[in-house]
Amino acid sequence: MMFPLPFITIVMPVRNEATFIAFTLRSLLSQDYPHERFEILVVDGGSDDGTQTIVRRIASADGRVQLLNNPRGLSAAGRNIGFRQGKGDLFLVIDGHCHIPSADLLSETARCFCESGAHCLGRPQPLDPPGLTPFQHAVALARASRIGHAGNSLIYGQHEGFASPQSNGAAYRREVFEHVGFVDESFDACEDVEFNYRIERAGLTCYTSPRLTVRYYPRESLLDLLRQMRRYGYGRWRLFCKHPRTLGVQALVPPAFFLGVCLLLASLLVSISGGPIAPAVLLAMLMAAYIALVLGQSTAIACVHGWRHLLWLPTILFTIHFGLGMGFVTGMVRTALARLRALYPVRPAEANQ
Secondary structure, X not given: OOOOOOOEEEEEEEOXXXXXXXXXXXXXXXXXXOXXXXXXXXXXXXXXXXXXXXXXXXXXXXXXEEEEXXXXXXXXXXXXXXXXXXXXXXXXXXXXXXXXXXXXXHHHHHHHHHHHOOOXXXXXXXXXXXXXXXXXXXXXXXXXXXXXXXXXXXXXXXXXXXXXXXXXXXXXXXXXXXHHOOOOOOOOOOHHHHHHHHHHHOOOOEEEOHHHOOEEOOOOOHHHHHHHHHHHHXXXXXXXXXXXXXOOHHHHHHHHXXXXXXXXXXXXXXXXXXXXXXXXXXXXXXXXXXXXXXXXXXXXXXXXXXXXXXXXXXXXXXXXXXXXXXXHHHHHHHHHHXXXXXXXXXXXXXXXX
């Protein structure tokens, strides 16, 4: 290696990753980077599925692995524990459920930092590791499509060069924390986007490269996907509340869709009860246009990647949009209720009545 070999701290916030954690750690421990020049901090948020036992067993055999406790449980807090306790010149965030396709991830990370001079690095994070079920494969295709993810995201692209860190920043020089502080631990989702947004606003640079690709596993069921999207949607609302400039038209589409579905159901109930039918007809026409868009996009994806995916794609896309919208609207309602309680606090005597 003809470039400097900085010490790298790999920060891995986890909770209940017993299925994947051993494989992920083995992939990292077998990297071609000098063994004495990196460490792996597994920051556990209270796993109860055997994750801690697996990590302790691996750590007892290899001193590069350390198990740290994350009492708060949230990924944001786990990142900060690793950032504060790691001794690295560079910090690389890796999840416990991912596939690392090559043994040169760490060497390429050091090389990209050296050659670019950037403050942080971004990487593609496609949802296409080996061994996916047909449903997971369909989720991966849906999320990589134009209507399944933000159009300006670099997570599913192959861009090489300087770019915004917001969508895919994942590796940082130590001095980044001196410039922008640490991750906001009030976030339960989108904490990485918020942190990367502050990096960009501070004028720091980000270089992204497909050489740093890490492949993630999609959710295994519609319910798990809905929960994930709901968290992301709520995170988007929190991000908007803290940084209003981050709200774009694309972020408003899922909540508008969610509210449209709710209004359609309400208007159908009203019309069935003898109320006006015009609102239900108008909303039904808009929903028909949405269904046509989803079916058209699903057909286009299936045409390229296999018609078997057409069985799942429309339902998955609906789940993505509905979940994101549900989370965003939930955030709006919670914020509104909190402000109302602040404006009109309930007196103790009223609360006991």
